[in-house]
Amino acid sequence: MKKIFTSVALMCAFLSAGAMACEKPASVCFQNNGGLPLIENGQPLPVLVSNAADPAIQRVAKVFAEDLQRVSGKSSQLLHNVKNVKQPVVLIGVLGKNPLVDGLIADNKLSVDDIAGQWEGYKVVVVKKPWPNVEQALVVVGSDRRGAIFGTLDISEQMGVSPWYWFADVPTQTQNNVYITAGAKSDQPKVRYRGIFINDEDPALKGWAQKKFGGVNSGMYERVFDLLLRLKGNYIWPAMWGKAFHVDDPKNTALADNMGIVMGTSHHEPMTRAHAEWHKKSENPAGGGAWNYETNRENINNFWRGGIERMMSKGDGTPYESLVTVGMRGDGDEPMSEGTAIELLEKVVEDQRKIIADATQKPASETPQVWALYKEVQDYYDQGMSVPDDITLLFADDNWGQVRRLPTKDIDREGGFGVYYHFDYVGVPRNYKWTNTIQIGKVWQQMDLSYQRGAKDLWVVNVGDLKPIEFPIDFFLTMAWDPEAIDKAALAKYAQDFAKQSFGAELASDIADLIERYGTYSAMRKPELINQDTFETGEVATPKLKGGEFYQHYNKWQALEADMEAVKEKVTEEQYSAFFQLVEWPIASMSNLYEMYFAAAWNKKLVDAIDVRANYFMDIVERNFARDAELTSQYHQINNGKWDGMINQVHMNYVSWNDPKQQTMPTVSKIYGGKNNIQVQFEPLSQADNVQVIAASDYVKASNNKGLTWTNIEHLGQSKAGVLALPQGQAATDVADKVYLSYSFEQPAYGKANITIELSPTLDTIGRGGVRLAIAVGDRPATILSYDLHATGGGQHTPEEKAWAKAVINNKQTLEAQFTDLPQGQHEIKLYRIDDNIVLEKLIIETIQTEKPKESFSLSEFFNSLFDSDDK
Incomplete structure (x- = not known):
């Protein structure tokens, strides 16, 4: 039976959580410190928004009023005319598109220099005497419409409305009084596009949506988009297993745009077209045919043209906001050809750009585009294929959380770079769809590396059914907003902050x-x-x-x-x-x-x-x-x-990457004539006497140099902590640079030592041919060790693919070294950083006694020893 805590205890927990916020400007505080009362004696302020505002702004004003009611228990009035305002109010607007906001700027009551011209920037500020008869107002102003949305919903979250209030039923604690401290706060994202990919959604999400909303439709997507915006995301690849977002529900396209969501399509669905549309007569009157650009170019181009024309069908001369996927893969998410057909794909992109320019009546460079370097498509990039500078290049992980490649050239290209990451996957060596198996420490390490190496324009993560992967989704999108803010300390307390937001300070730890x-x-x-x-x-x-x-x-x-x-x-x-x-x-x-x-x-x-x-x-x-x-x-x-x-x-009981199709119990057998109610006791097997295990974080000495610092990251890997040299993204070092960790082990007798180094699996993101570190024992010269996990994601046939499959199955990679002729006693191991993207977890030292070689000597040495003796 669950223990029921009193509301007084919960209130104290929330007050404690908000105490520090009372010291920050323009922040929510649950104590009266002279700030603007957002809720006073249970009554929330009214919300003021222009009737002429963008639909996304009008919607967020309505949502914020509902959030005020969630917190206060009483309704908040939604106003559209400042003449009706006789009391403090919340004003939501966009710079240059709201007369009241622009008037405050003209009257020198509001300064927006810090957000003007920014992408999705926002400012929250308490303004004194904004208008006659109004003492003060809380003004949320965005540099654009999403900036205003994010600034508004940030206040909701501070008040205690979790982004997961609907998608995980996180309760909102009622507050009788909520204040906004004096001053101003501004913010803007560090990554331009931040989003999710709903994928592999059958049977779970599809079955749930069918029962809850009547299908994967606008009813479901409105909830998804609301979650995405509350997590400060702005971009989505919609569900695509036999589904077509823009066709399945006529309300979908306008809904996304009216909420401020940037629509995209997955890595193998170019030109805003869902692959399912290719087989729909209504969307492809020519009948489709083979998905082969060499033999069916005209039909495919007409199909793509329809997608861009639909994007332009908003009716006001502007497009539905989209990030257009370009390029092409084969039918059914397969390679387009057996080889690397660079010339063919370059022609594909060239023709797509012509279609975009023709349909939009603007240079193609004015329509945001992305080319996803997924699986075999990365080979095109590696072998020199180029696309126009304004196209974002989207690198990918290996579907299992290891980023495959990061920028090494054209770092300052206009379109920039991004990363497509996975929390869910259908494919080799095994599907993983059922539950959350994501360690946010790993996500942090890989995405921090990506950001440091220049992938700052697009982060998108495959979230499968969205549930039950709530915690890592929360982390991924929070980090995408500001990767620089998620340092070691922020990572270490992220679970605590998430638990506090969801369940209060008392249960957070x-x-x-x-x-x-x-x-x-x-x-x-x-x-x-x-x-x-x-x-x-x-x-x-x-x-x-x-x-x-x-x-x-x-x-x-x-x-x-x-x-x-x-x-x-x-x-x-x-x-x-x-x-x-x-x-x-x-x-x-x-x-x-x-x-x-x-x-x-x-x-x-x-x-x-x-x-x-x-x-x-x-x-x-x-x-x-x-x-x-x-x-x-x-x-x-x-x-x-x-x-x-x-x-x-x-x-349960998988036998191949996609088999079985239903739950089956493991095979068990019974011994007849025996009793079933026997009590069984266990004792652990003891570790071999000649094996010593050292956590990588238990080093004796850390030698930091070249601006690099060895750092322990808890909850990274399977040991006490993962250890890596920060900052990431730095050039290779060598042994002479003395960036190393020192460990001590005992050699119980003369012999040899087999040393196994366990690491988190990572990939060569530079294309050098492997990831390296060096090891030395005592004063002996260091030995370079390396591994190269060839992560094509296409199978497990070659030795390289088998090595990669083994690493991702076990979620670890090992390197081995042997040292012979070691005398009895203590010895020092040094592990030297060579390449970036190395995460140390554990050392396993197996010591083996061997026969000591007999010492040789000469006759002259024998006679000299006799003459040197005392009794000569």
């Missing part, structure tokens, strides 16, 4: 700990890549069983679930729906899965040993399989069935 541990454990290996044979099981013993690696993983998850259950007792009824979605279900379902496979492994082992204890584990497997279905059902029933269908992803 406990819930943050659960979220962080879950992120580390789940990222270790995707659940679709786990079965009863995944880990070393242990040994059959009497009376106790000796548990191996599987036992360690099982124990971690059991302890995490137990800790979650303890925190759950402190959660209020109002908070429980959000707690279940964001904390309980992810932990309980993964813990249950590990227990099921752990039990299946031991059932198999004990059946082979004809040990009756096998029956005990058979019962566990059957119980866990049933519980998995129960947890899914509970998710679908939470909040009166609001999320029915959202977690319907197959996640």
Whole structure:
């Protein structure tokens, strides 16, 4: 039974959370410090917006009034004429497009020099005596329409309206008084386009949307767009598995534009066209034919022209705001040809640019465009294909969180660069769609590297069904707004801040700990890549069983679930729906899965040993399989069935990248004649005496040089912390630069040492031919070690692809070195930074005793020793 905390305790938690905000200008404060009362004695201020404002501004004014009501419990009046204003008010407008805002500037009551001309800049300021009979006003002014939207919704978030208030049912704490401190605050994004890709959405999101909204339609997208804007995102690739955003619902196109969303299409859907449209007679009257530019150019060009003409059909001479994908891939998201057809693709882009220029009646360079260098398309870039300078080049990760390539040339190109990242994927070596397996420390490391290397124009992340990946989505879009603000300290407290916003200050530390541990454990290996044979099981013993690696993983998850259950007792009824979605279900379902496979492994082992204890584990497997279905059902029933269908992803007993198609229980067997209610006890297997394990963060000395500093990043990788040299994006160093970490190990007897270095998997983003570091023991010369994970994402056939698959399956990469003729005693290991994008996690030292070589000597030395003796 959950413990119910009083509203007084919750209020204290929120007051504590807002105390520091009272010291910042133009910020929300829950204490009366002489600021502007936004809500006073439960009554919120009215919101003033022009009737002539852009629809996106009118909408956000209405939304903000609703947010004020969520916080205060009372309605906020929406005003459209300043003549009706006799009290303090909230004014929302765009610079140069709102007479009241421009009037305040002309009267020297408002300065906007810091945001004028900025992309999506905003300023929040308390203005004294803005108009006759009005003492003060809160003015939110944007350099453009989205700037005004982001400034407004930033206040909502500070008041306690979580961006996830709808998509995760995070409750809003009622406040009787809310103030805005005096002064001004301004901000603008560091990354131009920041968005998500809804993908792989069948059967889960599609099934849920069908029940909730009647389909993947404007009803659903209005909720998605609202979330995106509250997270300060501005861009989306819509769902595309057999879906066509602009066609499926006639309301979609105008909805996106009226909310201020920039529409795009995925990496293989050029010219605003969904690939599903190619097969629709209504959109492709010519009948389509082969998706082959060499043989069917005219039909394809006509199809693309229709997409750009639709973009221009807004009716006021301006386009629906879009970032147009150019280039071409093959049908069904496959390569366009077997080779690298640079000339053909250059012709494709040239023809697309002509269509854009003709349809818009403007130079093509005035329409924002992006070329996605996804999978084999990167080969075109690597081999020298060029596109016009105004096109944004979108690099990609390997679908598993490792960025493949980053800019090395044309750094200052007009269109700039971006990154397409993955939180979800369908493909080799295995689909991962079911649950959140993203560690935000990894996201931070890869996206910080990308930003430092110049990818600052577009960040888009594949979020699959959107739920249950709320936490990493929140992090990704927050970081995209200002990567420079997310330093080591901000990363370390991100889970705490997220938990505080969602559940209040009193529960923040406990819930943050659960979220962080879950992120580390789940990222270790995707659940679709786990079965009863995944880990070393242990040994059959009497009376106790000796548990191996599987036992360690099982124990971690059991302890995490137990800790979650303890925190759950402190959660209020109002908070429980959000707690279940964001904390309980992810932990309980993964813990249950590990227990099921752990039990299946031991059932198999004990059946082979004809040990009756096998029956005990058979019962566990059957119980866990049933519980998995129960947890899914509970998710679908939470909040009166609001999320029915959202977690319907197959996640058990995969045998290939996309098989099976339904849940199946692991195979178990029973030993007949034996009892099932036997008690089983475990003891862990002990580590070999000749093996020493050192966490990378447990270095004896860090030698910093060349402007680089070794830094421990907690919750990066599977050890105590990932260790890397910051800042990222710097040139290679060599051993002589002395950028190294020093470790100490014990050689128990004369012999050799085999040293394994475990690292987070990363890729050569420069195209040099591998990622390097150097190792030395004692005063011996350093040895260069390197690896090159060839991440095409296209299969596992070549040795390079197999090495990449192994690294992403295990979420680690290893390097090995051997040192011989080591005398007994303490020895120093030095690991030298050579290349960027190296993340150290652990060192494993296996010491082996060998026979010491006999010392040789000469006759002359023998006689000399005799003459030198005292009794000569």
